[in-house]
Amino acid sequence: MNVVATILAAGCSSRMGTLKQLLPLNDIPVLQHVIENILVHPFYKIQVIVGYEALKITSSIPVDDSRIEWIYNPHYEQGLSTSFLTAFHSLSNSNSAVMFFLGDQPFIDSRVVSSIFQKSLVVLNQTTDPFVIRPVLDKKPGHPVLFGHFQSLDLTLVKGDCGGKELINSISNKILIPLTSSTSFFDIDTPEDYKLARQIRL
Template sequence: MPKIGVIILAAGMSIRMGEPKLLIPLAGKPLFRHVIDSILGSSMQPIHLVAGEYIEEIRQQSEDYPELKIIHNPNYTDGMSTSLKLGVQSIKEHVDAVMIFLADQPLTSLEVIRALIEKYIECKDEGVRIVRPKYKGKEGHPILVDASILNEFHSIKGDQGGKSI
Protein backbone atom coordinates (compact mmCIF):
# COMPACT_ATOMS: atom_id res chain seq x y z
CA MET A 1 0.00 0.00 0.00
CA PRO A 2 1.52 3.35 -1.01
CA LYS A 3 1.97 6.05 1.61
CA ILE A 4 -0.45 8.81 0.70
CA GLY A 5 -0.32 12.17 2.45
CA VAL A 6 -2.74 15.07 2.41
CA ILE A 7 -2.49 18.76 1.64
CA ILE A 8 -5.50 20.87 2.58
CA LEU A 9 -5.56 24.31 0.98
CA ALA A 10 -7.05 26.75 3.51
CA ALA A 11 -5.39 30.09 2.76
CA GLY A 12 -8.10 31.72 0.66
CA MET A 13 -9.08 35.28 1.53
CA SER A 14 -12.87 34.84 1.21
CA ILE A 15 -13.13 38.13 -0.68
CA ARG A 16 -16.49 37.36 -2.31
CA MET A 17 -17.87 35.97 0.93
CA GLY A 18 -16.98 39.04 3.00
CA GLU A 19 -16.08 36.90 6.01
CA PRO A 20 -13.79 33.91 6.60
CA LYS A 21 -15.65 31.20 4.68
CA LEU A 22 -13.71 28.34 6.26
CA LEU A 23 -14.85 29.39 9.73
CA ILE A 24 -18.57 29.55 8.91
CA PRO A 25 -20.42 26.85 10.84
CA LEU A 26 -21.96 23.95 8.98
CA ALA A 27 -23.82 21.36 11.05
CA GLY A 28 -22.31 22.78 14.22
CA LYS A 29 -18.66 23.02 13.25
CA PRO A 30 -16.47 25.22 11.04
CA LEU A 31 -16.51 24.35 7.35
CA PHE A 32 -12.83 23.31 7.21
CA ARG A 33 -13.27 20.70 9.96
CA HIS A 34 -15.60 18.66 7.75
CA VAL A 35 -12.74 18.12 5.30
CA ILE A 36 -10.40 16.98 8.09
CA ASP A 37 -13.04 14.61 9.47
CA SER A 38 -13.47 13.00 6.03
CA ILE A 39 -9.73 12.48 5.77
CA LEU A 40 -9.41 10.97 9.24
CA GLY A 41 -11.64 8.10 8.12
CA SER A 42 -8.97 7.09 5.62
CA SER A 43 -5.45 5.82 6.24
CA MET A 44 -3.74 8.86 4.73
CA GLN A 45 -0.88 10.42 6.68
CA PRO A 46 0.64 12.96 7.15
CA ILE A 47 -2.02 15.66 6.97
CA HIS A 48 -0.79 19.20 6.25
CA LEU A 49 -3.10 22.20 6.15
CA VAL A 50 -1.82 25.42 4.55
CA ALA A 51 -3.43 28.54 6.05
CA GLY A 52 -3.05 32.26 5.51
CA GLU A 53 -4.79 35.23 7.08
CA TYR A 54 -6.99 33.15 9.41
CA ILE A 55 -4.30 30.77 10.66
CA GLU A 56 -4.78 31.61 14.34
CA GLU A 57 -8.52 30.94 14.21
CA ILE A 58 -7.91 27.69 12.33
CA ARG A 59 -5.30 26.63 14.89
CA GLN A 60 -7.67 27.37 17.78
CA GLN A 61 -10.49 25.43 16.18
CA SER A 62 -8.36 22.41 15.30
CA GLU A 63 -6.41 21.88 18.53
CA ASP A 64 -8.11 18.52 18.96
CA TYR A 65 -6.46 17.16 15.78
CA PRO A 66 -2.96 16.15 16.92
CA GLU A 67 -2.28 14.53 13.53
CA LEU A 68 -2.76 17.85 11.72
CA LYS A 69 0.28 19.96 10.85
CA ILE A 70 -0.64 23.57 10.09
CA ILE A 71 1.68 25.51 7.80
CA HIS A 72 1.56 29.28 7.51
CA ASN A 73 1.61 30.80 4.04
CA PRO A 74 2.75 34.41 4.51
CA ASN A 75 2.30 34.98 0.75
CA TYR A 76 -1.32 33.81 0.59
CA THR A 77 -2.36 37.05 -1.16
CA ASP A 78 -0.23 35.98 -4.15
CA GLY A 79 -2.64 33.14 -4.92
CA MET A 80 -3.26 29.43 -4.62
CA SER A 81 0.05 28.47 -6.25
CA THR A 82 1.94 29.72 -3.18
CA SER A 83 -0.06 27.43 -0.90
CA LEU A 84 0.37 24.46 -3.21
CA LYS A 85 4.14 24.99 -3.33
CA LEU A 86 4.40 25.21 0.47
CA GLY A 87 2.26 22.13 0.94
CA VAL A 88 4.20 20.11 -1.61
CA GLN A 89 7.55 21.22 -0.16
CA SER A 90 6.50 20.22 3.35
CA ILE A 91 5.30 16.72 2.44
CA LYS A 92 7.03 15.44 -0.71
CA GLU A 93 9.90 13.62 1.03
CA HIS A 94 7.51 11.62 3.21
CA VAL A 95 4.99 10.16 0.76
CA ASP A 96 4.48 8.15 -2.42
CA ALA A 97 1.51 10.33 -3.40
CA VAL A 98 -0.49 13.30 -2.14
CA MET A 99 -4.20 13.98 -2.12
CA ILE A 100 -4.95 17.70 -2.42
CA PHE A 101 -8.16 19.00 -0.84
CA LEU A 102 -9.84 22.40 -0.87
CA ALA A 103 -10.88 23.33 2.66
CA ASP A 104 -14.07 24.97 1.41
CA GLN A 105 -15.45 21.75 -0.06
CA PRO A 106 -16.80 19.99 3.03
CA LEU A 107 -18.89 17.26 1.45
CA THR A 108 -16.19 14.98 0.08
CA SER A 109 -17.17 11.51 1.18
CA LEU A 110 -14.91 8.75 2.40
CA GLU A 111 -16.29 6.72 -0.51
CA VAL A 112 -14.83 9.21 -3.03
CA ILE A 113 -11.49 9.29 -1.18
CA ARG A 114 -11.25 5.50 -1.18
CA ALA A 115 -12.24 5.29 -4.85
CA LEU A 116 -9.46 7.72 -5.81
CA ILE A 117 -6.90 5.71 -3.84
CA GLU A 118 -8.08 2.44 -5.39
CA LYS A 119 -7.91 3.91 -8.91
CA TYR A 120 -4.41 5.26 -8.23
CA ILE A 121 -3.17 1.87 -6.99
CA GLU A 122 -4.83 0.13 -9.94
CA CYS A 123 -3.37 2.46 -12.60
CA LYS A 124 0.00 3.71 -11.32
CA ASP A 125 1.93 0.85 -12.93
CA GLU A 126 0.40 1.91 -16.26
CA GLY A 127 1.94 5.39 -15.88
CA VAL A 128 -1.04 7.24 -14.43
CA ARG A 129 0.28 9.98 -12.15
CA ILE A 130 -2.86 12.03 -11.44
CA VAL A 131 -6.29 10.75 -10.43
CA ARG A 132 -9.19 13.18 -10.31
CA PRO A 133 -12.90 12.65 -9.71
CA LYS A 134 -15.55 13.56 -12.26
CA TYR A 135 -19.18 14.30 -11.61
CA LYS A 136 -21.64 14.80 -14.48
CA GLY A 137 -18.70 15.31 -16.83
CA LYS A 138 -17.07 17.98 -14.67
CA GLU A 139 -13.66 17.49 -13.03
CA GLY A 140 -13.53 18.07 -9.30
CA HIS A 141 -11.59 17.67 -6.08
CA PRO A 142 -9.76 16.20 -4.29
CA ILE A 143 -6.93 15.36 -6.65
CA LEU A 144 -4.45 12.55 -6.05
CA VAL A 145 -0.93 13.22 -7.38
CA ASP A 146 1.99 10.79 -7.55
CA ALA A 147 5.14 12.00 -5.76
CA SER A 148 7.18 11.60 -8.96
CA ILE A 149 5.62 14.76 -10.41
CA LEU A 150 5.33 16.93 -7.29
CA ASN A 151 8.34 19.04 -8.30
CA GLU A 152 6.29 20.29 -11.26
CA PHE A 153 4.20 22.32 -8.80
CA HIS A 154 7.17 24.65 -8.33
CA SER A 155 6.59 26.04 -11.84
CA ILE A 156 3.05 27.31 -11.23
CA LYS A 157 2.47 30.97 -10.41
CA GLY A 158 -0.25 33.30 -9.18
CA ASP A 159 -3.76 32.25 -8.39
CA GLN A 160 -3.70 28.96 -10.24
CA GLY A 161 -3.76 25.42 -9.05
CA GLY A 162 -2.18 22.41 -10.68
CA LYS A 163 -4.44 22.30 -13.74
CA SER A 164 -1.50 22.95 -16.09
CA ILE A 165 0.30 19.93 -14.65
Protein backbone atom coordinates in the same frame (compact mmCIF):
# COMPACT_ATOMS: atom_id res chain seq x y z
CA MET B 1 4.05 3.48 0.19
CA ASN B 2 2.38 6.39 1.89
CA VAL B 3 -0.21 8.87 0.67
CA VAL B 4 -0.46 12.37 2.12
CA ALA B 5 -3.63 14.48 2.25
CA THR B 6 -3.33 18.24 1.81
CA ILE B 7 -6.14 20.69 2.55
CA LEU B 8 -5.84 24.12 0.94
CA ALA B 9 -7.36 26.61 3.39
CA ALA B 10 -5.18 29.73 3.24
CA GLY B 11 -7.46 32.10 1.33
CA CYS B 12 -8.87 35.46 2.42
CA SER B 13 -12.54 34.56 1.83
CA SER B 14 -12.96 37.82 -0.10
CA ARG B 15 -16.13 36.70 -1.91
CA MET B 16 -17.71 35.56 1.35
CA GLY B 17 -16.87 38.74 3.26
CA THR B 18 -16.05 36.79 6.41
CA LEU B 19 -13.73 33.93 7.38
CA LYS B 20 -15.48 31.03 5.66
CA GLN B 21 -13.18 28.36 7.13
CA LEU B 22 -14.85 28.95 10.50
CA LEU B 23 -18.45 29.39 9.37
CA PRO B 24 -20.60 26.90 11.33
CA LEU B 25 -22.41 23.99 9.72
CA ASN B 26 -24.35 22.08 12.36
CA ASP B 27 -22.29 24.03 14.93
CA ILE B 28 -19.00 22.74 13.47
CA PRO B 29 -16.68 24.97 11.37
CA VAL B 30 -16.61 24.28 7.63
CA LEU B 31 -12.90 23.46 7.67
CA GLN B 32 -13.33 21.08 10.58
CA HIS B 33 -15.90 19.12 8.56
CA VAL B 34 -13.32 18.77 5.77
CA ILE B 35 -10.65 17.61 8.21
CA GLU B 36 -12.92 15.10 9.92
CA ASN B 37 -13.99 13.67 6.54
CA ILE B 38 -10.34 13.02 5.75
CA LEU B 39 -9.35 11.62 9.14
CA VAL B 40 -11.38 8.45 8.55
CA HIS B 41 -9.07 7.47 5.69
CA PRO B 42 -5.61 5.88 6.11
CA PHE B 43 -3.53 8.85 5.04
CA TYR B 44 0.06 8.84 6.25
CA LYS B 45 -0.09 12.56 7.06
CA ILE B 46 -2.66 15.35 6.73
CA GLN B 47 -1.32 18.80 5.88
CA VAL B 48 -3.58 21.81 6.40
CA ILE B 49 -2.24 24.86 4.55
CA VAL B 50 -3.34 28.09 6.26
CA GLY B 51 -2.53 31.74 5.66
CA TYR B 52 -5.10 34.47 6.30
CA GLU B 53 -6.10 34.52 10.00
CA ALA B 54 -3.99 31.38 10.49
CA LEU B 55 -3.77 31.63 14.28
CA LYS B 56 -7.51 32.17 14.64
CA ILE B 57 -8.21 29.14 12.47
CA THR B 58 -5.77 26.77 14.15
CA SER B 59 -6.93 27.78 17.64
CA SER B 60 -10.62 27.37 16.73
CA ILE B 61 -10.45 23.84 15.33
CA PRO B 62 -9.63 21.17 17.91
CA VAL B 63 -8.21 18.10 16.20
CA ASP B 64 -6.64 15.31 18.24
CA ASP B 65 -4.74 13.29 15.66
CA SER B 66 -0.96 13.03 15.35
CA ARG B 67 -1.22 12.98 11.55
CA ILE B 68 -2.40 16.61 11.40
CA GLU B 69 0.24 19.18 10.46
CA TRP B 70 -0.69 22.87 10.23
CA ILE B 71 1.51 24.62 7.67
CA TYR B 72 1.62 28.39 7.23
CA ASN B 73 1.79 29.89 3.74
CA PRO B 74 3.21 33.42 4.09
CA HIS B 75 2.46 34.19 0.43
CA TYR B 76 -1.26 33.34 0.52
CA GLU B 77 -2.27 36.76 -0.86
CA GLN B 78 -0.53 35.89 -4.14
CA GLY B 79 -3.03 33.19 -5.03
CA LEU B 80 -3.90 29.53 -4.70
CA SER B 81 -0.72 28.41 -6.45
CA THR B 82 1.36 29.53 -3.47
CA SER B 83 -0.52 27.08 -1.25
CA PHE B 84 0.06 24.29 -3.79
CA LEU B 85 3.77 25.07 -3.78
CA THR B 86 3.89 25.32 0.03
CA ALA B 87 2.33 21.88 0.20
CA PHE B 88 4.65 20.29 -2.38
CA HIS B 89 7.75 21.78 -0.74
CA SER B 90 6.62 20.35 2.60
CA LEU B 91 6.49 16.80 1.26
CA SER B 92 9.24 14.26 1.57
CA ASN B 93 10.73 12.28 -1.31
CA SER B 94 9.58 9.20 0.58
CA ASN B 95 5.94 10.21 0.11
CA SER B 96 4.38 8.26 -2.74
CA ALA B 97 1.44 10.50 -3.54
CA VAL B 98 -0.47 13.56 -2.34
CA MET B 99 -4.22 14.14 -2.53
CA PHE B 100 -5.34 17.78 -2.57
CA PHE B 101 -8.61 18.89 -0.98
CA LEU B 102 -10.21 22.34 -0.81
CA GLY B 103 -10.99 23.73 2.63
CA ASP B 104 -14.40 25.00 1.51
CA GLN B 105 -15.80 21.67 0.27
CA PRO B 106 -17.30 19.95 3.35
CA PHE B 107 -19.57 17.57 1.42
CA ILE B 108 -17.03 15.39 -0.41
CA ASP B 109 -18.27 11.81 -0.51
CA SER B 110 -16.12 9.44 1.52
CA ARG B 111 -16.58 6.79 -1.18
CA VAL B 112 -14.98 9.12 -3.72
CA VAL B 113 -11.95 9.62 -1.47
CA SER B 114 -11.67 5.86 -0.96
CA SER B 115 -11.91 5.19 -4.70
CA ILE B 116 -9.13 7.65 -5.49
CA PHE B 117 -6.99 6.38 -2.62
CA GLN B 118 -7.32 2.71 -3.56
CA LYS B 119 -6.78 3.40 -7.25
CA SER B 120 -3.58 5.30 -6.42
CA LEU B 121 -2.15 2.29 -4.59
CA VAL B 122 -2.69 0.15 -7.68
CA VAL B 123 -1.14 2.66 -10.08
CA LEU B 124 1.82 3.35 -7.77
CA ASN B 125 2.71 -0.33 -8.15
CA GLN B 126 2.32 -0.26 -11.93
CA THR B 127 4.50 2.71 -12.87
CA THR B 128 7.21 5.05 -11.66
CA ASP B 129 6.02 7.90 -13.88
CA PRO B 130 3.90 10.80 -12.58
CA PHE B 131 0.14 10.40 -12.75
CA VAL B 132 -2.95 12.25 -11.62
CA ILE B 133 -6.32 10.93 -10.44
CA ARG B 134 -9.38 13.15 -10.09
CA PRO B 135 -13.18 12.88 -10.02
CA VAL B 136 -15.39 14.12 -12.86
CA LEU B 137 -19.08 14.94 -13.05
CA ASP B 138 -20.65 15.38 -16.51
CA LYS B 139 -17.12 15.80 -17.93
CA LYS B 140 -16.35 18.56 -15.40
CA PRO B 141 -13.29 17.77 -13.24
CA GLY B 142 -13.17 18.56 -9.53
CA HIS B 143 -11.52 17.75 -6.21
CA PRO B 144 -9.90 15.94 -4.52
CA VAL B 145 -6.99 15.61 -6.95
CA LEU B 146 -4.21 13.09 -6.37
CA PHE B 147 -0.68 13.40 -7.75
CA GLY B 148 1.34 10.18 -7.77
CA HIS B 149 5.14 9.98 -8.20
CA PHE B 150 5.12 13.78 -8.04
CA GLN B 151 8.85 14.25 -7.37
CA SER B 152 9.74 14.80 -11.03
CA LEU B 153 6.93 17.27 -11.79
CA ASP B 154 7.78 20.74 -13.09
CA LEU B 155 6.51 22.96 -10.28
CA THR B 156 7.29 26.13 -12.25
CA LEU B 157 3.98 25.44 -14.00
CA VAL B 158 2.15 26.26 -10.77
CA LYS B 159 1.43 30.00 -11.03
CA GLY B 160 -1.10 32.65 -10.03
CA ASP B 161 -4.56 31.72 -8.79
CA CYS B 162 -5.10 28.67 -11.03
CA GLY B 163 -3.73 26.21 -8.52
CA GLY B 164 -2.49 23.03 -10.18
CA LYS B 165 -4.34 23.35 -13.50
CA GLU B 166 -1.27 23.69 -15.72
CA LEU B 167 0.56 21.05 -13.72
CA ILE B 168 -2.29 18.61 -14.31
CA ASN B 169 -2.28 19.43 -18.03
CA SER B 170 1.43 18.54 -18.19
CA ILE B 171 0.82 14.98 -16.94
CA SER B 172 0.04 12.45 -19.65
CA ASN B 173 -1.32 9.74 -17.37
CA LYS B 174 -4.69 11.10 -16.20
CA ILE B 175 -7.16 8.78 -14.48
CA LEU B 176 -10.76 9.94 -14.03
CA ILE B 177 -13.20 8.72 -11.39
CA PRO B 178 -16.83 9.35 -12.48
CA LEU B 179 -19.28 10.83 -9.96
CA THR B 180 -23.07 10.61 -9.87
CA SER B 181 -23.73 13.41 -7.35
CA SER B 182 -22.83 17.11 -7.55
CA THR B 183 -22.76 17.59 -3.76
CA SER B 184 -19.10 16.55 -3.55
CA PHE B 185 -18.15 19.47 -5.81
CA PHE B 186 -20.07 22.07 -3.80
CA ASP B 187 -17.84 25.04 -2.89
CA ILE B 188 -18.79 27.55 -0.21
CA ASP B 189 -17.55 30.78 -1.78
CA THR B 190 -20.34 33.32 -1.29
CA PRO B 191 -23.10 34.09 1.26
CA GLU B 192 -25.55 32.49 -1.19
CA ASP B 193 -23.46 29.31 -1.23
CA TYR B 194 -23.40 29.25 2.57
CA LYS B 195 -27.17 29.62 2.71
CA LEU B 196 -27.52 26.60 0.42
CA ALA B 197 -24.90 24.65 2.37
CA ARG B 198 -26.92 24.98 5.55
CA GLN B 199 -29.77 23.17 3.79
CA ILE B 200 -27.62 20.19 2.78
CA ARG B 201 -27.68 17.24 5.16
CA LEU B 202 -24.18 16.31 6.39
